[in-house]
Amino acid sequence: MKFKLEANDTGSKARAGVVTTDHGDIQTPIFMPVGTAGSVKAVHQRELKEDIKAQIILGNTYHLYLRPGLDIIERAGGLHKFNGWDRPILTDSGGYQVYSLADTRKIKEEGVTFQSHIDGSRHNFTPEYVMDIQRTIGADIMMAFDECTPYPCEYDYAKNSMHMTHRWLKRCCDHFDKTEGKYGYDQTLFPIVQGSVYKDLRVQSAEMIASFGREGNAIGGLSVGEPAEMMYEMTDLVCDILPKDKPRYLMGVGTPANILECIALGVDMFDCVMPTRNARNGMLFTSEGIINIKNKKWEDDFSPIDSNLGGYVDTFYSKAYLRHLIMSKEILGAQIASIHNLSFYLWLVGEAREQIKNGTFADWKNRMVTKVSQRL
Amino acid sequence: MKFKLEANDTGSKARAGVVTTDHGDIQTPIFMPVGTAGSVKAVHQRELKEDIKAQIILGNTYHLYLRPGLDIIERAGGLHKFNGWDRPILTDSGGYQVYSLADTRKIKEEGVTFQSHIDGSRHNFTPEYVMDIQRTIGADIMMAFDECTPYPCEYDYAKNSMHMTHRWLKRCCDHFDKTEGKYGYDQTLFPIVQGSVYKDLRVQSAEMIASFGREGNAIGGLSVGEPAEMMYEMTDLVCDILPKDKPRYLMGVGTPANILECIALGVDMFDCVMPTRNARNGMLFTSEGIINIKNKKWEDDFSPIDSNLGGYVDTFYSKAYLRHLIMSKEILGAQIASIHNLSFYLWLVGEAREQIKNGTFADWKNRMVTKVSQRL
Ligand SMILES: [Zn+2]
Ligand SMILES: [Zn+2]
Numbered sequence: 001m002k003f004k005l006e007a008n009d010t011g012s013k014a015r016a017g018v019v020t021t022d023h024g025d026i027q028t029p030i031f032m033p034v035g036t037a038g039s040v041k042a043v044h045q046r047e048l049k050e051d052i053k054a055q056i057i058l059g060n061t062y063h064l065y066l067r068p069g070l071d072i073i074e075r076a077g078g079l080h081k082f083n084g085w086d087r088p089i090l091t092d093s094g095g096y097q098v099y100s101l102a103d104t105r106k107i108k109e110e111g112v113t114f115q116s117h118i119d120g121s122r123h124n125f126t127p128e129y130v131m132d133i134q135r136t137i138g139a140d141i142m143m144a145f146d147e148c149t150p151y152p153c154e155y156d157y158a159k160n161s162m163h164m165t166h167r168w169l170k171r172c173c174d175h176f177d178k179t180e181g182k183y184g185y186d187q188t189l190f191p192i193v194q195g196s197v198y199k200d201l202r203v204q205s206a207e208m209i210a211s212f213g214r215e216g217n218a219i220g221g222l223s224v225g226e227p228a229e230m231m232y233e234m235t236d237l238v239c240d241i242l243p244k245d246k247p248r249y250l251m252g253v254g255t256p257a258n259i260l261e262c263i264a265l266g267v268d269m270f271d272c273v274m275p276t277r278n279a280r281n282g283m284l285f286t287s288e289g290i291i292n293i294k295n296k297k298w299e300d301d302f303s304p305i306d307s308n309l310g311g312y313v314d315t316f317y318s319k320a321y322l323r324h325l326i327m328s329k330e331i332l333g334a335q336i337a338s339i340h341n342l343s344f345y346l347w348l349v350g351e352a353r354e355q356i357k358n359g360t361f362a363d364w365k366n367r368m369v370t371k372v373s374q375r376l
Numbered sequence: 377m378k379f380k381l382e383a384n385d386t387g388s389k390a391r392a393g394v395v396t397t398d399h400g401d402i403q404t405p406i407f408m409p410v411g412t413a414g415s416v417k418a419v420h421q422r423e424l425k426e427d428i429k430a431q432i433i434l435g436n437t438y439h440l441y442l443r444p445g446l447d448i449i450e451r452a453g454g455l456h457k458f459n460g461w462d463r464p465i466l467t468d469s470g471g472y473q474v475y476s477l478a479d480t481r482k483i484k485e486e487g488v489t490f491q492s493h494i495d496g497s498r499h500n501f502t503p504e505y506v507m508d509i510q511r512t513i514g515a516d517i518m519m520a521f522d523e524c525t526p527y528p529c530e531y532d533y534a535k536n537s538m539h540m541t542h543r544w545l546k547r548c549c550d551h552f553d554k555t556e557g558k559y560g561y562d563q564t565l566f567p568i569v570q571g572s573v574y575k576d577l578r579v580q581s582a583e584m585i586a587s588f589g590r591e592g593n594a595i596g597g598l599s600v601g602e603p604a605e606m607m608y609e610m611t612d613l614v615c616d617i618l619p620k621d622k623p624r625y626l627m628g629v630g631t632p633a634n635i636l637e638c639i640a641l642g643v644d645m646f647d648c649v650m651p652t653r654n655a656r657n658g659m660l661f662t663s664e665g666i667i668n669i670k671n672k673k674w675e676d677d678f679s680p681i682d683s684n685l686g687g688y689v690d691t692f693y694s695k696a697y698l699r700h701l702i703m704s705k706e707i708l709g710a711q712i713a714s715i716h717n718l719s720f721y722l723w724l725v726g727e728a729r730e731q732i733k734n735g736t737f738a739d740w741k742n743r744m745v746t747k748v749s750q751r752l
Contacts, residue, residue: 038700042707046688068675068700075676076696084692299444300451312422316460320452324414324444331418334707 001141001188001215003247009355011362013239013266016353019216019247021140022185023080023088026055028247028268029352031259031345032090034276037063038083041276042331042338045084051311052342053350056088056140058271061133062097065123066116070136078138078183090271091139092251093130093192096148107147109164127171131179131189138183143218144172146192151225158196165194166208173212190249192220193238197230206241217242218249219267223258232261239266256285256348256372260365263352275345279337282326285344289374291319293337298323305340309347313339348372377517377564377591379623385731387738389615389642392729395592395623397516398561399456399464402431404623404644405728407635407721408466410652413439414459417652418707418714421460427687428718429726432464432516434647437509438473441499442492446512454514454559466647467515468627469506469568472524483523485540503547507555507565514559519594520548522568527601534572541570542584549588566625568596569614573606582617593618594625595643599634608637615642632661632724632748636741639728651721655713658702661720665750667695669713674699681716685723689715724748 002020009015019026033040033048035057040048048054059079068082076082079089095112098105102114102123111126125133127145134142146165149158169191176189191209195201209217219238222231235250242248249269250262259270275285284291286306291298301319313336325333348368355361378396385391395402409416409424411433416424424430435455444458452458455465471488474481478490478499487502501509503521510518522541525534545567552565567585571577585593595614598607611626618624625645626638635646651661660667662682667674677695689712701709724744731737 037704037706038697039704039706039708042711044688044708044711045692063704067704068696072676072696072700076678076694081678082694082697082700084697300448302452302457312420316421318452318458320444320448321414321458321460324448324458328413328415328439328443330413330415331707331710332415332420335418335420335711 001186003216003245005245007357009361010359012264012365014263014352014356014361015266015268016356017247017268021088023086023140024055026088027353029263029349030055030269031349032056032058032269032271033342034058034060034271034273035083035085036060037067038079040342042280042334043342047339048085049087051313051339053346054087054342056090057085059089059091059137059139060097061091061094061130061137062101064137065094065133066118070133074136074182080138088140089138090141091134091137091143093143093145094125094133095146098125099148127168128175131172131175135179135182135187138181138187140185140187141216142176142187142189144169144189144191146194146220148221148224149194149196151197153196155198158198159201162194162201162205165192166205169209169212173214188215190214190216190218192218192251193242194221196221197226197234199237202234202237203241206238210242216247216249218251220251222250223253228258231258232265235262235267236265256345257369259348260352260369260372264362264365275341276338279341280334282337284337285341285372286376287344287347287371289371289376291376293319293323293326306344309340309343311339311343314343377562379592379621381621383733385737386735388640388741390639390728390732390737391642391644392732393623393644397464399462399516400431402464403729405639405725406431406645407725408432408434408645408647409718410434410436410647410649411459411461412436413443414455416718418656418710419718423715424461425463427689427715429722430463430718432466433461435465435467435513435515436473437467437470437506437513438477440513441470441509442494446509450512450558456514464516465514466517467510467513467519469519469521470501470509471522474501475524503544504551507548507551511555511558511563514557514563516561516563517592518552518563518565520545520565520567522570522596524597524600525570525572527573529572531574534574535577538570538577538581541568542581545585545588549590564591566590566592566594568594568627569618570597572597573602573610575613578610578613579617582614586618592623592625594627596627598626599629604634607634608641611638611643612641632721633745635724636728636745636748639725640738640741646725651717652714655717656710658713660713661717661748662752663720663723663748665747665752667752669695669699669702682720685719687715687719690719
């Protein structure tokens with residue numbers, strides 16, 4: 001993996017760059033749609049490419065490990081071959097889902113034991129094993145195994161957990177560095193900054209993570225319920241410490257406004273389930289603001305969902321039709337809304353990139369944050 | 377509407393023809409995907425056209441009347457404008473759903489009163505009102521309001537019901553003929569043969585329906601649980617009576633084998649929820665036979681779903697990936713399986729048409745019926 005910084009915004013810490021992987025380039029800042037179980041929910045692979053213009057998608061290690069399982073993925077030739085997505089893939093470490101979905105989980109220094117939420121079967125994730133799993137899935141970008149602390153979190157718990165995450169990172173790096181990819185292309189490993197909402201811990205963790213000298217770095221443990229201002233403060237602090245010449249990935253963030261604000265702080269990569277999860281529930285993010293399509297006011301609005309976007313769903317379908325589908329629980333409603341929301345997120349980061357290259361990002365960002373946050 | 381008979385098979389009663397409507401031509405024999413509430417479930421409109429190659433779709437009057445309702449459809453400019461499907465649409469009369477879905481329905485000579493299955497609201501369908509509703513929906517082909525008798529059905533009930541359907545048909549025709557389309561294109565009305573599984577009633581009904589001299593004719597009340605042989609017997613009997621120079625539509629049929637057998641008896645048009653409903657449950661119809669994709673044998677089969685079909689889902693996705701999606705209840709599984717099954721149905725009737733034109737249908741049909749009925 002390579003990262004080339006192309007432009008720094010003059011009025012903020014925003015940057016534009018290009019991440020190069022063996023599955024192609026990623027133009028940053030970028031939003032990565034979440035493909036939980038090897039599928040971005042309700043979206044065909046060709047729609048991801050041609051309509052949404054996704055450049056990289058996520059896979060969830062926990063889900064893929066449990067189903068279809070490593071044996072099937074390996075026999076397919078890796079996740080790219082299995083699901084047909086031939087652009088870059090990033091996998092999380094599985095930690096977040098182990099903590100949030102699995103049953104009877106137990107965290108020890110060695111690793112985490114848990115029961116599958118699907119069939120109750122017992123499993124054990126260690127930093128080393130999680131590297132092996134992501135090697136087998138074949139992600140272009142793999143994530144270190146960490147503990148993502150909840151919010152709120154006691155200082156002592158956050159501190160101890162952070163140090164364990166650091167020790168786990170050492171084990172991840174050692175194991176990663178002595179193993180190889182299985183499918184002939186390069187994989188890279190991103191470490192994750194933790195430290196909850198405590199400034200001193202975040203500083204310590206960012207310095208520790210930076211010292212590992214990996215090809216990219218991530219910020220975890222945010223967007224877990226803390227106020228947005230606190231999230232921005234931690235992100236700002238950490239971005240200032242993480243090296244400038246490597247991409248910075250803020251995990252699990254967020255709303256369109258969150259993303260714009262964090263781009264301004266120097267974040268390059270984002271992922272979040274919000275655009276797809278909220279889509280299925282009828283919540284649309286548009287360039288003019290937020291639409292709850294279930295609201296009766298849209299029932300006879302035959303205009304496009306977002307006339308500033310040019311793709312298929314925004315030129316072909318009307319708000320009234322989409323409302324009807326969502327109210328009727330028709331699958332096509334989830335499909336249209338998911339493509340729309342993801343198209344909007346990709347449009348938004350693409351616009352941000354242009355503004356950064358023009359040196360006009362800061363003003364534009366302030367105007368857009370107001371716009372995209374309002375409820376229509 | 378016009379119908380041009382192009383070819384008669386030499387070894388069977390199968391025919392090939394072209395139905396011409398103001399929204400384009402339909403090459404028969406044809407299968408019509410069911411778009412219950414203005415959407416063929418899990419399928420985008422452009423996929424219907426480009427991948428499935430659907431030439432006409434169905435809408436359900438009962439569903440569309442309740443939601444989004446006539447006011448919204450009329451303000452949109454009809455269903456074609458509302459859902460963006462610009463090829464022909466056929467609507468059923470709503471009768472079937474009133475009998476199967478609605479609550480506390482009461483059938484009288486005047487019409488049917490019922491409660492909505494959505495909100496319990498009270499409604500009244502008469503033959504005249506059902507014509508008005510379909511005028512407002514804007515179907516190219518409208519269906520007469522009938523009573524679809526269940527199976528089994530007592531002879532006396534079937535006989536009395538049939539005569540009421542005939543009287544309702546007279547009211548439908550009178551009302552249809554003195555009203556006009558609302559959107560500037562032609563609409564036509566198909567009457568429906570009833571008579572349950574009683575030969576004398578089917579003969580009487582077919583003669584009565586033929587005597588109305590409408591532009592096309594339908595056969596209802598079959599595929600409601602009776603043995604396939606009985607369905608074929610009734611269809612054969614009725615097809616021999618219905619005029620040769622008008623399209624014959626067998627409602628709600630059926631499996632690929634059912635469709636091939638009934639094409640051989642002279643049926644031109646089919647609809648059925650089976651390809652989409654079964655798709656969502658992981659049952660695939662292919663040119664080699666029936667696949668239950670949930671079966672473990674497919675978990676590592678990385679071959680296409682059906683290599684004889686050339687469309688997107690059959691060249692892009694593997695059986696193993698589709699199995700994983702269906703097992704994981706991922707929406708994309710329903711999407712892929714629905715496109716596949718409908719593509720196969722349209723491929724099958726297209727092949728049948730070619731065989732009819734070549735005069736080779738009968739032999740081909742016998743080979744295909746065996747093939748498409750076997751479980752893989
Ligand atoms: Zn430490
Ligand atoms: Zn009669």
